[in-house]
Amino acid sequence: MQTKVKGVNKTDFIVCMTDGSKPIQASLAQTPEIVCSLLERGGIIYFPQTPFEISASDREFLLAQKQKEADYHKNIAYRPKEDIVTGFAAKTQVDAQRLHSIMADYHNQTTNFLRSFLAPYANAWEPDFATFRPIEEKGRKMSLRKRNDLIHVDSFATRPIYGDRILRTFTNINPTQNRVWKTSDTFEHLLETYKNVMAAPAPFKSKNDRQSILTRLYSMLGLKAVGTSPYDKYMLDFHNFLKENGFFQSNCRKDTWEFPPNSSWMVFTDMVSHSVLSGQYALEQTYIINQDDLVMPEKAPINLIKKAYNLK
């Protein structure tokens, strides 16, 4: 199945359902609660024309940029809390400042837009990194567990999120080339299929005591949190299991989505299993959504896992 969208207004968007059901056409008149529920069910909210303004000169500048060639810098990243850009091979200080300003602007625009578009999430969300992805995904050389072209659900490998959700907003700034994704079944469906071959997780901590004394101490000292949590470990194991499972990769149900130049899309990447087959030059902003603010908490991976293994 492929997205085919013509003659839509700037305020229109399509909800591409990844469970095999038909795409839904919608507009900004839709209530935020309905949009959130479609996202939480595994929909991809797709804007054929991006709601974000990126000037022609900023676009040109981004298309000329290079990323540091290193496996540990998967993308160029803007970290809003620290207000810095990492993973960037700057030719000059002026280039470094311009990239910083463009990335910070994308972060601000997406945050302002989603604050009303997805209002239920905005009170307690945590805006995470904005990234710029200048490398062609087709044929990209990465270690197996970091490959983007293998279908997976996202997890946070080193910064625990304890059951909160990973929402990502992408914009294709390539002037001519589509960004091509394949998706398969939702995490909800895959968990039912594979729960008996995965090791059951250790009991989850309640939200109030989810941070260990050590993590709290690190936080008080202004240092980064370390380690993981049973929830985060399970999601990382599931991510690795899918990527390492050749039978699943070859035989799972797949939909193909082509996101053309100047389009944007947003998706819970911990629910929608996905891979990137090709495409170069995309901007992305991640938000960690507080699990208490979900409109369909029963669809949250943490609650699906608790139900699947009879955990409290």
Ligand SMILES: [Fe+2]
């Ligand atoms: Fe991913």
